[in-house]
Amino acid sequence: MSWPFVFSTPNLSIREAMVTDILLGKNDNVEGVCTFFGMNFYAPAVILTTGTFMSGKIWVGRTSMPAGRAGESASHGLTENLQRLGFESDRLKTGTPARVDCRTVDFSVLEPQLGDEEVSWFSFDPDFHIEKEQMCCYLTRTTKSTHQLIKDNLHETPTYGGWVEAKGPRYCPSIEDKIVRFQDKESHQIFLEPEGRTVPELYVQGFSTGLPERLQLPLLRTLPGLENCSMLRPAYAVEYDYLPAHQCSRSLMTKKIDGLFFSGQINGTTGYEEAAAQV
Known part of the structure; x- marks a missing residue:
């Protein structure tokens, strides 16, 4: 759902x-709710969909900063308030892969991954079914060099270095978790997915890592097709x-x-699709 759609929705205040x-x-x-600057907003129902932002902290190697996503501030104070109200909380860890410049990738050695011929829609409302030309993804794989670089540097990752103890996701592990487990x-299969129609960014699906930034480009360049990537x-x-x-009923109240x-x-769901299905 885009911001223009949200702002143009009748009777909806942002x-x-x-x-x-x-x-x-x-x-x-x-x-209702109270904000950091002391404003109260009243409502008969409140839905918390905090994503990875509640007391969020991002790590690249041993370097960290408070954030729910790179460049976006973490949410502070809400956890403590919910604990005072009697709720149980815990910590999770997940990750996101690097983005590479598609103009520096050799697609000729990669396996194309075309979209479905018959498009499926998230909505049953035909007004939201907008046909667009599908973009192609590509498949590459880790190599012996990939695995060796990771094994040699496990001590420099947050989990295996021991400075982050939060539990990791079960179904979308980091590349170092895959190598260890x-x-x-x-x-291991790695998918290159375009981030958009007008940007050069490729999302390196299946290649999330907590390694220091100085090791990430050499790691990416161990993948076929990415030997000269930026x-x-x-x-x-x-x-x-x-x-x-378990603190919610089946209605999620x-x-x-x-x-x-x-x-x-916020309910401990680690995948975007599963989290979205709750909303």
Whole structure:
């Protein structure tokens, strides 16, 4: 859903701020939220969809900064407020891969991955079915050089170096997790996915890592087709707070507070698709 669509929706008001407190009524039902700068907004229902931002911290090697995503501030204060209200919290770790410049990739040695001939839609409403020319993804694979570089430098990653103890995702592990967990595998598939129609960025799917930035370009260049690639943005690991989902009913309303809902990655979901399916 695009911002122009959101802003043009009738009877929908937009306000951006960092929420730090949940406001409760006399019967301990939700009454609204309070922001960092002390503004109260009242509502009969509140839905928290905090993604990776709640007390988020990103790591590249041993270097870290508070953030929910590179270049975007973390959310602070909400975890502590929810704990005071009696909620259990924990930490998760996930990551995102580097982005490379498509103009520096040799696609002639890569296997094209075409889209489905019959397009499936997320919405049943035909008004949202906009036909566009599909963009091609490409398949490459890790090599012995990839695996060796990672094995030689595991001590420089947040998890294996021991300075991040948050649990990692089960279904979208970092490339170092793949090398450690599946040592019998000589190679792993890596998908190159275009980030957009008008930008040169390629998303290196399946290649998230917490290695220091100085090692990331040499690592990328161990992949067939990327021997001379340029890295536009480094990969990083991100750790963040979440609220275990047993505190919600099947409707995703919390069991402790009527009208307060948790949805998406705040419930411990580590995949974007699974998180989106909750909303």
